[in-house]
Amino acid sequence: MGSDRIVHVILALVPLILSLTVHEYSHAWSAWKLGDDTASRMGRMTLNPIAHIDPFGTLLLPALMLWSGGFVFGWAKPVPIDPSRFRREVSQGAGMAITASAGPLSNLVLAVLGTVGLGVYYRYSTAEPGADAVVALLSQIVLLNVTLALFNLIPIPPLDGSRVAAWLMPYRLRNQWHAVEQFAPFLLIAIFFFGGRLIAGPSRFVIGLLESLLRAIA
Secondary structure (H helix, E strand, C coil): CHHHHHHHHHHHHHHHHHHHHHHHHHHHHHHHHCCCCHHHHCCCCCCCHHHCCCHHHHHHHHHHHHHCCCCCCCCCCCCCCCHHHCCCCCCHHHHHHHHHHHHHHHHHHHHHHHHHHHHHHHHHCCCCCCCCHHHHHHHHHHHHHHHHHHHHCCCCCCCHHHHHHHHHCCHHHHHHHHHHHCCHHHHHHHHHHHHHHHCHHHHHHHHHHHHHHHHHHC
């Protein structure tokens, strides 16, 4: 029984590590396209998971959550971005918003690809529904990436959505926003506990769209 649970935890970590790796790579790649090669020079513009793994956020915490029977969630090492290195025609605010949104966007792309793969598999597979490891893996990839994308788009520091919010925010509110950013560690703890409620509605909407795509393919 214990060995089966260990195998379950290891296999469940694979989609998480894949998703977080693509997320961080997308940050690095988008920054590089805008002229900032900081992440590239530090070896972070790669799809090698080892470059992005945070021992606690990518491995230990998700493993403990899985072992206890809860949902899986985690994070990777943040990609370093230097907005002063963006090309002249790219403002720092816009550049930070673009590089920040690249991560969640990549997770939505993975969710769509997982849905397409699931639909194709349903269409041609003869396996019993619900009893297939491939179906379980692809379903987890879809749900996990929808959650990662929407969670990171919450406009509260230090999540990716806060960079987009800072860019769109009127100048008269910038000082207050910078004051809020000082409480980022505490806000992150609050988001960890209550973020699921914030994205519950959007998650149902996005998953509903993906289910429509799945039915169209299958």
